[in-house]
Amino acid sequence: DGGITQSPKYLFRKEGQNVTLSCEQNLNHDAMYWYRQDPGQGLRLIYYSQIVNDFQKGDIAEGYSVSREKKESFPLTVTSAQKNPTAFYLCASSIDGSDASYEQYFGPGTRLTVT
Amino acid sequence: GQQLNQSPQSMFIQEGEDVSMNCTSSSIFNTWLWYKQDPGEGPVLLIALYKAGELTSNGRLTAQFGITRKDSFLNISASIPSDVGIYFCAGQLWAQLSFGAGTTVTVRA
Numbered sequence: 755d756g757g758i759t760q761s762p763k764y765l766f767r768k769e770g771q772n773v774t775l776s777c778e779q780n781l782n783h784d785a786m787y788w789y790r791q792d793p794g795q796g797l798r799l800i801y802y803s804q805i806v807n808d809f810q811k812g813d814i815a816e817g818y819s820v821s822r823e824k825k826e827s828f829p830l831t832v833t834s835a836q837k838n839p840t841a842f843y844l845c846a847s848s849i850d851g852s853d854a855s856y857e858q859y860f861g862p863g864t865r866l867t868v869t
Numbered sequence: 870g871q872q873l874n875q876s877p878q879s880m881f882i883q884e885g886e887d888v889s890m891n892c893t894s895s896s897i898f899n900t901w902l903w904y905k906q907d908p909g910e911g912p913v914l915l916i917a918l919y920k921a922g923e924l925t926s927n928g929r930l931t932a933q934f935g936i937t938r939k940d941s942f943l944n945i946s947a948s949i950p951s952d953v954g955i956y957f958c959a960g961q962l963w964a965q966l967s968f969g970a971g972t973t974v975t976v977r978a
Binding site: 758760785794795796797798799802804812844846856857858859860861862863865 | 873875899900902904909910911912913914917919957959961964965966967968969970971
């Protein structure tokens, strides 16, 4: 079965700790994305990667970091510099990041709670 | 990302009703997408629209890409209880999607 997996489903951390969220896809998609979702708001883009070893900042990249060492993996690190990290984090992928491919497919999400 | 205005913010449905929601923007988009999200899950793609004026159906769902390229609507016909959830529109320009804030659909008691 092809798809996107995110783990864990729920994550709890103390303030001041960095935490890494996992995202893996076996769809053979080139492009991958990280979004943040807060109640009553649309999805906001954190980072995206159109190809291995390359990534770009989205609208709200401050306090986050990513890596793209493998095509199928795009982990997101929420650093202690992120002022309000508690949120639902969604990973997505698309065939490629060009104008020719617009459909993004989402993983099940990770709910991060920082206290 | 670009600003998308999605309305209504919430709606109540009764089984069997037709419902409609829309999305507008001050910017033009090349593609409009509609997603549905169940609580605690990731959004699922319902319909993708690629050309201005395009009308596309997926079962009981129908969506249209506005002729000005600045708006789109989604209709759900003959609602059923499993239609509840949050519906998001998304517009594509360049390599990114911009999302509306969502329409929450709830069953009327």
